Amino acid sequence: MRFSRMVSKTLRSDPPDAETASHRLMLRAGLIHQVASGVYSYLPLGLRSLRKIENIIREEMDAAGGQELRMPALQPQELWEQTGRREAFGDNMFSFEDRRGRPMVLAPTHEEVVTNLVKANVQSYRDLPLILYQIQTKFRDEPRPRAGLVRVREFDMKDAYSFNADEASLDESYQAMAQAYRNIFRRCGLPVMMAEADSGAIGGKDSHEFLLATETGEDTVITCPSCSYTANAEKAESTYPEVPTEPDQSLEEVSTPGIKTIAGLADFLGVPESKTLKAVFYMSDGEPVFVTIRGDLDVNEVKLKNALQSHDLRLAEDQEVKAAGLVAGSASAIGINGIKRVADLSITSGNNFVVGANKPDTHFKYANYPRDFDTDILADIALAQPGQLCPRCGHALEATKGIEVGHIFKLGTFFSETLGAMFLDSEGQQRPIIMGCYGIGVGRLLAAAVEKNNDENGIVFPIPIAPYQVHVVGLNMSNEEVASAADRLYQEMQEAGIDVLYDDREEAAAGVKFNDADLLGLPVRLVVSPRNLKNAQVEVKGRTDSEAGSVSVDGVVEEVRRRLAEATL
């Protein structure tokens, strides 16, 4: 590709609205162009990179036994009503009517369609297992798109679905996909973590996310530096120090004027926060929920949502708390009835807690479960925090931010049962197909790669996903000797099957070309100039090399091949 013919222009300065590195650099280098919030065009450079990622994904999915197909993004809403997911997705789903007034949606994912497809084609255990996949556009009307391609409303996703006759077979498919994912991310130059993840309301047992550690990530990953425990904070378990148990004492009312927070309460009474219980109020599917947890811990809303089997969970607003007859700041489960109560297991680790007295400015000392209060659900709903202890080995946990680039999970039989995708097993029994699903956000993977691989001058593309492998720069192109030598080099690279971008601009100064080359971040830069040409040489520089080297004009292709091969190891 000749630079002078490229539609995209590089930006001289950072776009002011882009804050994360990938967003800033992808706009600046002309990889993408924004159309609306969370909606982007891929410009030729961005698309080339995206295609390279797609091809890596295809190779690995095919190698793992996947069959590529393509399902429509446009779907009848009715399909989603059958599984109850029209309601579950709610406003996140783009929907409209066709000309006949039939409700249609733009698909945010494809379990419904793929399950029906398999239902029509699979009758026997002999047809299983199957792994089907596609790379296709998904639509999700996200409440808040952000960070360029990290969270968008229209995006390309590789989604795969496995269909198995039994759990052991499902496990094989699951492991095959996990391995394919590791291969894909490694080949894309991304060091990812595989973390235990929440499987959601529909999911089955196992679920893992693949996350790239970056400052700007949306997810928090809890890791153990000692053993291999890695889990999304939404899912992570932790153990926290037991509070030394004392002999139970009887409940005692104390006046706590103006005390509204746990920190204030602990301070006022001279006890550690772990000797208090805090009350948090939620609304779950429109019903108020009273949550009790030890004062030094925080509620994990995902765990709480799962414990409640809730579809829609949020913190209660002040009026809702009041309407439920609760005293914010001095509430406890003591004497609370007629409202659903959930307590974290931590209320059993310790005793003689300070709790609210359900009267303004008043608390109780020495509250004990179950002597003084009861709960409807007792479960682990605590948020794992760095510094708490690993549930596997007891070492102190750490937390890192990450971007989720892939997610795999065992779906079980929800879709096959709901939509009637059954098969006959070897004994002639009709059984629902067991499913798994496996997703990779392709554009997000590109964004993550840029987020991870850049320096103060621009992108540093990993070789396998760089839009072009080589950047040929002609300096002083009005010099005929340079122009013809550079043209020849460009030609030679193409003939050698190397992806090459050729900066053939006559008017651009050397500095402009060098800065653009650094910004685009292609792996190898070749400079043709009068200075080098005098010695029949071409300058060679890897994007991360601090110094450039030279190579004879005759040996350029070989040198480039060597560098590309070396770095791909």
Added chain:
RNA sequence: CGGGGUGUAGCCCAGCGGUAGGGCGCCUGCUUUGGGAGCAGGAAGUCGGGAGUUCGAGUCUCCCCACCCCGACCA
């Protein structure tokens, strides 16, 4: 949906009641050519939209819209 911010030329921004500006980019010519060159000339604007106040509105008021950031949300 709550909180904060921003909308003026392709890009970045100034102007805050009185003729629509600057830098970059773009076009023409000359000069220049190893880290974002110089000179001269030129093209380019529904000042996000609507209503209002005013003799007069990018500028003040109200309503709306879009975009960004934080949160909520994200099976």
